[in-house]
Each structure stands twice: as structure tokens, then as C-alpha cells.
Amino acid sequence: MTYQNYSLDQLRAIDNAHHLHPFTDHKDLRAAGTRVVVSAEGPFVYDTEGNEILDAMAGLWCVNAGYGREELVEAATAQMRELPYYNSFFRCTTPTPTLLSQKLAEISPGNINQVFYGSSGSESNDTALRLVRHYWALEGRPEKNIVISRNWAYHGSTIAGTSLGGMEAMHAQLYGAVPNIRHVMCPYAYENAEPGESDHDFGLRAAKAVEDAILEAGAENVAAFIGEPIQGAGGVKIPPASYWPEIQRICEKYDVLLMLDEVITGYGRTGEWFAAQSMNIKPDTITTAKGLTSGYQPLSALLVGDRIANTLVEKGGEFYHGYTYSGHPVACAVALKNIEIIEREGLIDRVREDTGPYLGDALKAGLGDHPLVGEIRTCGLLAAVEIVRDKSTRERFQPAGSAPVVIRDHAIASGIMMRAVMDTMIMSPPLIWTRETVDMAVERIGKALDLAQADLATT
DSSP: OOGGGSOHHHHHHHHHHHOOOSSOOHHHHHHHOOOOEEEEEBTEEEETTOOEEEETTHHHHTOTTOBOOHHHHHHHHHHHHHOSOOOSOTTOOOHHHHHHHHHHHHHSOTTEEEEEEESSHHHHHHHHHHHHHHHHHHTTOTTOOEEEEETTOOOOSSHHHHHHSOOHHHHHTTSSOOSSEEEEOOOOHHHHSOTTOOHHHHHHHHHHHHHHHHHHHOGGGEEEEEEOSSBOTTTOBOOOTTHHHHHHHHHHHTTOEEEEEOTTTTTTTTSSSSHHHHTTOOOSEEEEOGGGTTTSSOOEEEEEEHHHHHHHHHHOOOOOOOOTTTTOHHHHHHHHHHHHHHHHTTHHHHIIIIIHHHHHHHHHHHHTTSTTEEEEEEETTEEEEEEOSBTTTTBOOSSTTHHHHHHHHHHHHTTEEOEEETTEEEEOOOTTOOHHHHHHHHHHHHHHHHHHHHHHTTO
């Protein structure tokens, strides 16, 4: 029986009765009701009421190849018929994770040649934490287990992922975090730069916060620094160009591993396969998921550098970690086909050379002078629009985060799906967007800002 047998009211009633949504105020959701999305094609999603919505979030940062890709459906179907599932335990493997691992090593930075699979970015970050600490134990230095992270970082919502992340509201609901994880300031110049401080100097100062934390803990006790190249769920915070080279220098100086979280930035979003390549970062691990399958199947891949992998092989001993669905053959088949599509259609080159720069220019030209817009940041097909009450003073609306929610609702009503994160509106569109799609987005965002401005004038 399919959803067509039910009315919208029936679907909403069933959803309210039985479905607990992620990151949701459930009392508020039951009062407001849900939007039921039933189909999608290309850059658009459609709900039960017939609304066509331009998806500026690629689902949840993940549908890089766009919706309606029959090749991905066929890849999954063929693999299900041949071998729907077998595990990677018991010294076994299956063909698709084997071939996908080879392909990921091919497109990754040169020091990355091994892959550990899971089903989500959260799982992958859990694996990275376990693996890094296990590495130092194998090296005879188990005391080297502190991990430095950043405020506003997002590394998943498992207990370990939340502990690694820097979201205070999430920490408050942990009721006990994983120990030996410390947080420092993030490279968010719009709020954290001092008056007159250049982007270059601010980037160095933000990196120094990591060095100070290492020195405070003692480098002999610090296992790794973890960071997103661009902080995504924290509000698309793009660091100055001086930041990552200095982080690299600091990690190498103090023999601290560099864990890169590319769950959002991986698989083309910044105009290279990985932001590590866009920003010339040489990490020891790269956490990936989302765009790996364009969201058509749940799959994550922790890309592991040679330093760690060689120690695992040379020292031996079981790594007591893994998942039932590690290297799921169907998910890996979809990932292989997804990477093939991205390569064949030149989507990464398009982002780097055309649509990425065009998105930045179009947003600034079309929205930069709007009274509600304090700053526009972009990198590839990632974008942030800072929302302010007063452009000159950068005063925010109160309570914090209230204005973007108003804008988000007007945006969706105007036919574009965006996300509100505190006082920032963010975008992460599919890589298939064209200049025409960008122009459509700018027009609809502008309409939403105008409508919201009228509402917010009374607050």
C-alpha cells in the first residue's frame, strides 16, 4: 500500500502519532504539522500539495548529483538482485566495497589509501576518534588521547560525535560527554575579529587558539585536532586563507594528527573532490558521507592516511570496532555509480570554474545591499547570508536566531528550501545547479527577505 491511499491529513496524523523527527521540538511540530515531500526531480522537490520547491540544501547537504538519477536506482537494483547484503567481518569482503575503496584512494589526497565504511557521518567520526586513539596506543603512547575541536563545530549527533562537536545546546543534553575533548574558538571573522584586524591576522589568531590548547594540555597528551574545512551546520563559517596552513604547521610541529571532517565538503562541493585539495590540507583522516552516494543510500567512508594505516598493519592486534553495514554492497554500488556520474558530467569542474564563482557574485550583487544582510560568504556551492537588524553596527534581532526562522518560512513559501542556523541563512545546493538555477534562487531569496523585513519591522 502506497501513500496515495492516504489523504494529507491522514499522513500528518500518522506522522504525529508515531514518528519522532530529528532535531525537532516535538510539541511544536505536532501543533504545526509536517510538510510531506513525495517526489523530486533534478534540483526540485515536490510536496503533497503540489508545491515545487527549489532545493538549495541538496536534501541535507547530500544530493550532489541531483534527484531522479535512474542510473543510481539501476545500480542499487542490480546489486540487490546479485547480492543484497553480506558483511565485511569473518575475513570476507564483497566486490563493490573493494572497488569503491580503490576509487576513493584514486581521488583522495596522495597520502590516503585505506577506507573504513559506516552508514553515516556520525558513525564515521566515532570511528575516527576510536582509530586515532588506538593508533597512539599501538605506538606505545596511550596517554596521547586528548582531541582539540572548535566551538560551533558539528561532527554528528551520536555521543562521541556530539562530544567532538562544539554545539552547547547539544552538549547540555549529553548528560556526560566523552572525556578528553577540548574546544577552542572557531575562525568566524564576522563575529570574532577585532576592530581593524585583517582576515589574514585573524586567521593566524584563530589558529593560535589551537596551539595554545595543545600547549596547555601538553603536546605529549594531545592526539589530534579535528575540524571541518568549512564549518557547515555551524553556519557555513569559512576561515581566512591564512588559517589552514597555520593549523597544518602547528599539527606537524607538535606531532598532533589532523582529522578533517568533510562530511559536507566532500565529493565536489568546493570545486575539488575534497576541500583538502582545494585548501592544500594534508590530513591523517578524512570523514566523508552525504555526497558519496548523493543521499540515495546511507553510506560513510573514513579515509585513512598511510601513517595510521601502516601502524595498524605493522603492529597488528584486533581493532575492536565495526558495524553490521560496514561496506554494504548496495550502498557501495550506488557510490561507485554516483562518482562515475560526477566525473562524466564534469560537475566538479563546473563548480570550480562556473557555478561556484557565479553563485558568490550573484548573491552579493542581488542581496548584498539588502537591509537585513550583514555579510555574504561563499566557497564553491556553499553559501551563508548573515542576518542583522543594523548593517552598520551588526546588531542582531532578539532573541538570537529568531529572524532567520521568519526568513526561512518565507523562503519555503516563495519556492526555495533554505536552512536557518542561529543568525545565518545557509545554502548547499546540488552540484547540477546552473547559472539559471542560481538566478532563480537569488530572486526567491530576495522575495523572502523583503517579506520577512516587513514582518520583522514590528519586532
